[in-house]
Amino acid sequence: MSTGSTYCLDANVLIQSWQKYYNPRLCPDYWNLLSQLGAQGVVFIPGEVQREILRTEDELADWLKTSSIPVKPINTKVTQCLGEIYGAHPSHQTLVDNTKGRSLADPWVIAHAMADNAVVVTKEEKVNAANAKRIKIPNVCEAMSVRCIHDFEFLEELGVRFGCSMIT
Template identity: 30%
Template sequence: MFLLDSNVFIDAKNRYYSFDVVPGFWEWLDQAFLGSVLCSIDAVREELLAGSDELSDWARTRKAFFREIDQPTVRHFAVLSEWARGQNYQQAALDEFATDRADFLLIAFARQYHFTVVTLEKSNSRKRNRVMIPDACKAMGVPVCDPFQMLAESMVRLDLRSQAT
Protein backbone atom coordinates (compact mmCIF):
# COMPACT_ATOMS: atom_id res chain seq x y z
CA MET A 1 0.00 0.00 0.00
CA PHE A 2 1.18 3.53 -0.76
CA LEU A 3 1.27 6.30 1.86
CA LEU A 4 1.26 9.79 0.35
CA ASP A 5 3.26 12.79 1.57
CA SER A 6 1.64 16.23 1.40
CA ASN A 7 3.97 17.36 -1.39
CA VAL A 8 2.41 14.76 -3.70
CA PHE A 9 -0.98 16.42 -3.39
CA ILE A 10 0.32 19.99 -3.41
CA ASP A 11 2.60 19.58 -6.43
CA ALA A 12 -0.08 17.70 -8.36
CA LYS A 13 -2.59 20.49 -7.75
CA ASN A 14 -0.12 23.27 -8.56
CA ARG A 15 1.63 21.74 -11.54
CA TYR A 16 0.76 18.64 -13.53
CA TYR A 17 -2.61 17.33 -12.25
CA SER A 18 -4.63 20.45 -11.51
CA PHE A 19 -8.25 19.82 -10.65
CA ASP A 20 -9.57 21.58 -13.75
CA VAL A 21 -7.15 20.02 -16.25
CA VAL A 22 -6.72 16.46 -14.95
CA PRO A 23 -9.71 15.58 -12.77
CA GLY A 24 -9.04 11.92 -13.58
CA PHE A 25 -6.03 11.93 -11.28
CA TRP A 26 -8.16 12.98 -8.32
CA GLU A 27 -10.84 10.48 -9.26
CA TRP A 28 -8.18 7.77 -9.41
CA LEU A 29 -6.97 8.73 -5.92
CA ASP A 30 -10.49 8.17 -4.63
CA GLN A 31 -10.79 4.82 -6.43
CA ALA A 32 -7.33 3.71 -5.30
CA PHE A 33 -8.18 4.59 -1.71
CA LEU A 34 -11.41 2.59 -1.88
CA GLY A 35 -9.41 -0.29 -3.36
CA SER A 36 -6.89 -0.16 -0.50
CA VAL A 37 -4.06 0.88 -2.81
CA LEU A 38 -3.17 4.13 -1.05
CA CYS A 39 -3.95 6.51 1.77
CA SER A 40 -2.29 9.18 3.87
CA ILE A 41 -2.30 10.29 7.50
CA ASP A 42 -4.10 12.96 9.52
CA ALA A 43 -0.99 15.14 9.84
CA VAL A 44 -0.84 15.41 6.04
CA ARG A 45 -4.53 16.32 5.97
CA GLU A 46 -3.86 19.08 8.51
CA GLU A 47 -1.19 20.52 6.20
CA LEU A 48 -3.60 20.42 3.25
CA LEU A 49 -6.40 22.01 5.26
CA ALA A 50 -4.13 24.96 6.10
CA GLY A 51 -4.72 26.24 2.57
CA SER A 52 -7.88 27.78 1.25
CA ASP A 53 -8.28 26.29 -2.20
CA GLU A 54 -9.54 23.28 -4.14
CA LEU A 55 -7.03 21.01 -2.45
CA SER A 56 -8.13 21.96 1.05
CA ASP A 57 -11.75 21.47 -0.06
CA TRP A 58 -10.82 18.05 -1.46
CA ALA A 59 -9.07 17.00 1.77
CA ARG A 60 -11.88 18.37 3.94
CA THR A 61 -14.40 16.01 2.31
CA ARG A 62 -12.17 12.92 2.56
CA LYS A 63 -11.48 12.44 6.25
CA ALA A 64 -11.39 8.62 5.91
CA PHE A 65 -8.60 8.91 3.31
CA PHE A 66 -6.30 10.16 6.08
CA ARG A 67 -5.56 7.64 8.82
CA GLU A 68 -5.04 8.44 12.47
CA ILE A 69 -1.76 7.62 14.17
CA ASP A 70 -2.35 4.69 16.48
CA GLN A 71 -0.55 3.11 19.41
CA PRO A 72 1.34 0.51 17.33
CA THR A 73 2.84 3.36 15.28
CA VAL A 74 4.05 5.16 18.42
CA ARG A 75 6.50 2.36 19.19
CA HIS A 76 8.61 3.44 16.20
CA PHE A 77 9.06 7.04 17.39
CA ALA A 78 12.06 6.34 19.63
CA VAL A 79 13.92 4.36 16.95
CA LEU A 80 13.30 7.05 14.35
CA SER A 81 14.37 9.85 16.71
CA GLU A 82 17.46 7.92 17.77
CA TRP A 83 18.47 7.36 14.15
CA ALA A 84 18.11 11.06 13.34
CA ARG A 85 20.15 12.12 16.38
CA GLY A 86 22.92 9.73 15.36
CA GLN A 87 23.31 11.20 11.87
CA ASN A 88 25.14 14.45 12.70
CA TYR A 89 22.27 16.62 11.56
CA GLN A 90 22.33 20.22 12.68
CA GLN A 91 20.21 20.81 15.77
CA ALA A 92 17.79 22.96 13.75
CA ALA A 93 17.24 20.03 11.36
CA LEU A 94 16.55 17.67 14.26
CA ASP A 95 14.16 20.16 15.83
CA GLU A 96 12.30 20.61 12.55
CA PHE A 97 12.09 16.86 11.98
CA ALA A 98 10.71 16.31 15.47
CA THR A 99 8.18 19.13 15.14
CA ASP A 100 7.25 18.60 11.47
CA ARG A 101 4.70 16.07 12.54
CA ALA A 102 3.76 14.93 9.04
CA ASP A 103 7.19 13.70 7.90
CA PHE A 104 8.05 12.01 11.18
CA LEU A 105 4.61 10.41 11.55
CA LEU A 106 4.48 9.35 7.90
CA ILE A 107 7.70 7.36 8.25
CA ALA A 108 6.70 5.76 11.57
CA PHE A 109 3.26 4.81 10.19
CA ALA A 110 4.77 3.36 7.01
CA ARG A 111 7.22 1.32 9.06
CA GLN A 112 4.47 -0.07 11.29
CA TYR A 113 2.20 -1.10 8.42
CA HIS A 114 4.85 -1.95 5.79
CA PHE A 115 3.64 0.78 3.42
CA THR A 116 5.64 2.52 0.70
CA VAL A 117 6.04 6.26 1.27
CA VAL A 118 5.30 8.36 -1.81
CA THR A 119 7.11 11.70 -1.84
CA LEU A 120 8.76 14.14 -4.19
CA GLU A 121 11.67 14.64 -1.79
CA LYS A 122 15.04 13.33 -2.92
CA SER A 123 17.70 11.70 -0.82
CA ASN A 124 20.50 13.99 0.26
CA SER A 125 22.48 12.17 2.92
CA ARG A 126 25.37 14.65 2.73
CA LYS A 127 23.20 17.63 3.61
CA ARG A 128 22.92 18.12 7.36
CA ASN A 129 20.48 21.03 7.55
CA ARG A 130 17.33 18.95 6.87
CA VAL A 131 16.25 15.37 7.45
CA MET A 132 14.94 14.15 4.12
CA ILE A 133 12.14 11.59 3.99
CA PRO A 134 13.96 9.15 1.66
CA ASP A 135 17.01 9.07 3.94
CA ALA A 136 14.91 8.39 7.05
CA CYS A 137 12.88 5.78 5.15
CA LYS A 138 16.02 3.99 4.05
CA ALA A 139 17.31 3.92 7.61
CA MET A 140 13.99 2.53 8.87
CA GLY A 141 13.69 -0.08 6.10
CA VAL A 142 10.68 1.69 4.60
CA PRO A 143 10.30 1.61 0.81
CA VAL A 144 9.96 5.01 -0.86
CA CYS A 145 9.04 6.12 -4.37
CA ASP A 146 7.87 9.19 -6.23
CA PRO A 147 4.30 9.67 -7.48
CA PHE A 148 5.20 8.68 -11.02
CA GLN A 149 6.61 5.35 -9.83
CA MET A 150 3.42 4.85 -7.80
CA LEU A 151 1.28 5.49 -10.89
CA ALA A 152 3.40 3.13 -12.99
CA GLU A 153 3.34 0.36 -10.36
CA SER A 154 -0.41 0.82 -10.05
CA MET A 155 -0.74 0.63 -13.85
CA VAL A 156 -2.77 3.82 -13.92
CA ARG A 157 -4.05 5.02 -17.28
CA LEU A 158 -5.48 8.52 -17.38
CA ASP A 159 -6.84 8.09 -20.90
CA LEU A 160 -8.60 10.89 -22.79
CA ARG A 161 -9.31 8.92 -25.95
CA SER A 162 -12.91 8.27 -24.94
CA GLN A 163 -13.58 12.00 -24.73
CA ALA A 164 -15.06 13.79 -27.76
CA THR A 165 -12.71 16.33 -29.33
Protein backbone atom coordinates in the same frame (compact mmCIF):
# COMPACT_ATOMS: atom_id res chain seq x y z
CA MET B 1 -3.75 -2.67 -11.22
CA SER B 2 -3.21 -3.77 -7.61
CA THR B 3 0.31 -4.55 -6.44
CA GLY B 4 -0.81 -5.82 -3.05
CA SER B 5 1.00 -2.90 -1.44
CA THR B 6 -0.49 -0.13 0.65
CA TYR B 7 0.84 3.38 0.05
CA CYS B 8 1.20 6.22 2.55
CA LEU B 9 1.07 9.58 0.75
CA ASP B 10 3.20 12.54 1.77
CA ALA B 11 1.48 15.94 1.70
CA ASN B 12 3.67 17.14 -1.17
CA VAL B 13 2.25 14.43 -3.45
CA LEU B 14 -1.14 16.06 -3.13
CA ILE B 15 -0.06 19.71 -2.90
CA GLN B 16 2.39 19.78 -5.80
CA SER B 17 0.17 17.62 -7.98
CA TRP B 18 -2.75 19.98 -7.39
CA GLN B 19 -0.67 23.09 -8.04
CA LYS B 20 1.54 21.88 -10.89
CA TYR B 21 1.29 18.46 -12.45
CA TYR B 22 -2.31 17.31 -12.31
CA ASN B 23 -4.38 20.40 -11.71
CA PRO B 24 -7.96 19.12 -11.58
CA ARG B 25 -9.08 21.49 -14.33
CA LEU B 26 -6.68 19.67 -16.68
CA CYS B 27 -6.53 16.21 -15.15
CA PRO B 28 -9.62 15.39 -13.07
CA ASP B 29 -8.98 11.67 -13.61
CA TYR B 30 -5.92 11.81 -11.34
CA TRP B 31 -8.04 12.99 -8.43
CA ASN B 32 -10.81 10.53 -9.15
CA LEU B 33 -8.19 7.77 -9.22
CA LEU B 34 -6.68 8.80 -5.87
CA SER B 35 -10.12 8.82 -4.28
CA GLN B 36 -10.88 5.41 -5.81
CA LEU B 37 -7.56 4.03 -4.54
CA GLY B 38 -8.45 5.39 -1.11
CA ALA B 39 -11.84 3.67 -1.19
CA GLN B 40 -10.06 0.41 -2.10
CA GLY B 41 -7.62 0.79 0.81
CA VAL B 42 -4.63 1.10 -1.51
CA VAL B 43 -3.64 4.61 -0.34
CA PHE B 44 -3.99 6.50 2.92
CA ILE B 45 -2.70 9.64 4.59
CA PRO B 46 -1.76 10.24 8.20
CA GLY B 47 -3.90 12.71 10.13
CA GLU B 48 -0.89 15.04 10.23
CA VAL B 49 -0.87 15.22 6.42
CA GLN B 50 -4.56 16.03 6.47
CA ARG B 51 -3.95 18.82 9.01
CA GLU B 52 -1.12 20.22 6.90
CA ILE B 53 -3.38 20.42 3.85
CA LEU B 54 -6.47 21.69 5.68
CA ARG B 55 -4.42 24.53 7.21
CA THR B 56 -4.71 26.24 3.85
CA GLU B 57 -8.39 26.64 3.14
CA ASP B 58 -8.31 26.16 -0.61
CA GLU B 59 -9.72 23.89 -3.31
CA LEU B 60 -7.33 21.06 -2.44
CA ALA B 61 -8.54 21.16 1.17
CA ASP B 62 -12.13 21.08 -0.07
CA TRP B 63 -11.35 18.10 -2.31
CA LEU B 64 -9.60 16.23 0.49
CA LYS B 65 -12.61 16.66 2.78
CA THR B 66 -14.82 14.87 0.25
CA SER B 67 -12.32 12.29 -1.05
CA SER B 68 -12.37 8.63 -0.07
CA ILE B 69 -8.74 8.63 1.05
CA PRO B 70 -8.60 7.18 4.57
CA VAL B 71 -7.00 9.38 7.21
CA LYS B 72 -5.16 7.36 9.84
CA PRO B 73 -4.84 8.65 13.40
CA ILE B 74 -1.80 8.28 15.62
CA ASN B 75 -1.91 5.11 17.67
CA THR B 76 0.48 3.36 20.04
CA LYS B 77 2.26 1.44 17.27
CA VAL B 78 2.78 4.62 15.20
CA THR B 79 4.13 6.43 18.27
CA GLN B 80 6.55 3.57 18.92
CA CYS B 81 7.72 3.73 15.30
CA LEU B 82 8.27 7.48 15.62
CA GLY B 83 10.45 6.80 18.68
CA GLU B 84 12.45 4.28 16.65
CA ILE B 85 12.94 6.83 13.87
CA TYR B 86 14.22 9.53 16.22
CA GLY B 87 16.29 7.04 18.20
CA ALA B 88 17.99 5.59 15.11
CA HIS B 89 20.10 8.66 14.31
CA PRO B 90 20.36 12.27 15.56
CA SER B 91 19.98 13.60 12.00
CA HIS B 92 16.42 12.28 11.90
CA GLN B 93 15.47 15.18 14.17
CA THR B 94 15.98 17.50 11.17
CA LEU B 95 13.06 15.99 9.23
CA VAL B 96 10.95 18.81 10.66
CA ASP B 97 11.97 22.37 9.82
CA ASN B 98 11.38 23.88 13.25
CA THR B 99 12.46 27.37 12.20
CA LYS B 100 9.75 27.65 9.55
CA GLY B 101 7.20 25.20 10.98
CA ARG B 102 7.35 23.11 7.80
CA SER B 103 7.41 19.40 7.15
CA LEU B 104 5.61 18.75 10.42
CA ALA B 105 4.00 15.62 8.99
CA ASP B 106 7.18 14.10 7.50
CA PRO B 107 8.22 11.94 10.48
CA TRP B 108 4.63 10.80 10.89
CA VAL B 109 4.43 9.71 7.25
CA ILE B 110 7.36 7.38 7.84
CA ALA B 111 6.07 6.20 11.23
CA HIS B 112 2.65 5.36 9.77
CA ALA B 113 4.30 3.52 6.87
CA MET B 114 6.42 1.53 9.32
CA ALA B 115 3.41 0.69 11.49
CA ASP B 116 1.29 -0.42 8.52
CA ASN B 117 4.11 -1.97 6.47
CA ALA B 118 3.24 0.53 3.73
CA VAL B 119 5.27 2.17 0.99
CA VAL B 120 5.96 5.90 1.37
CA VAL B 121 5.09 7.98 -1.68
CA THR B 122 6.74 11.41 -1.79
CA LYS B 123 8.06 14.00 -4.18
CA GLU B 124 11.14 14.53 -2.03
CA GLU B 125 14.53 13.51 -3.33
CA LYS B 126 17.25 11.90 -1.24
CA VAL B 127 19.87 14.32 0.08
CA ASN B 128 23.41 13.10 -0.53
CA ALA B 129 25.44 16.07 0.72
CA ALA B 130 26.99 15.52 4.13
CA ASN B 131 26.53 19.21 4.92
CA ALA B 132 22.78 19.29 4.20
CA LYS B 133 20.88 21.21 6.88
CA ARG B 134 17.86 18.92 6.74
CA ILE B 135 17.49 15.25 6.03
CA LYS B 136 14.70 14.17 3.68
CA ILE B 137 12.05 11.47 3.83
CA PRO B 138 13.90 9.13 1.39
CA ASN B 139 17.04 9.26 3.55
CA VAL B 140 15.17 8.29 6.71
CA CYS B 141 13.15 5.64 4.90
CA GLU B 142 16.36 4.06 3.67
CA ALA B 143 17.86 4.12 7.17
CA MET B 144 14.68 2.56 8.61
CA SER B 145 14.27 -0.03 5.81
CA VAL B 146 10.98 1.49 4.67
CA ARG B 147 10.30 1.38 0.95
CA CYS B 148 10.02 4.89 -0.47
CA ILE B 149 9.11 5.85 -4.03
CA HIS B 150 8.45 8.98 -6.05
CA ASP B 151 4.85 9.60 -7.05
CA PHE B 152 5.64 8.93 -10.71
CA GLU B 153 7.02 5.51 -9.70
CA PHE B 154 3.80 4.98 -7.74
CA LEU B 155 1.68 5.59 -10.84
CA GLU B 156 3.94 3.36 -12.93
CA GLU B 157 3.81 0.61 -10.33
CA LEU B 158 0.01 0.66 -10.37
CA GLY B 159 -0.05 0.62 -14.17
CA VAL B 160 -1.80 3.98 -14.40
CA ARG B 161 -2.11 5.52 -17.85
CA PHE B 162 -3.80 8.82 -18.53
CA GLY B 163 -5.54 9.67 -21.77
CA CYS B 164 -6.13 13.12 -23.21
CA SER B 165 -9.21 14.60 -24.75
CA MET B 166 -10.38 18.02 -25.78
CA ILE B 167 -13.48 19.64 -24.39
CA THR B 168 -15.70 20.48 -27.31
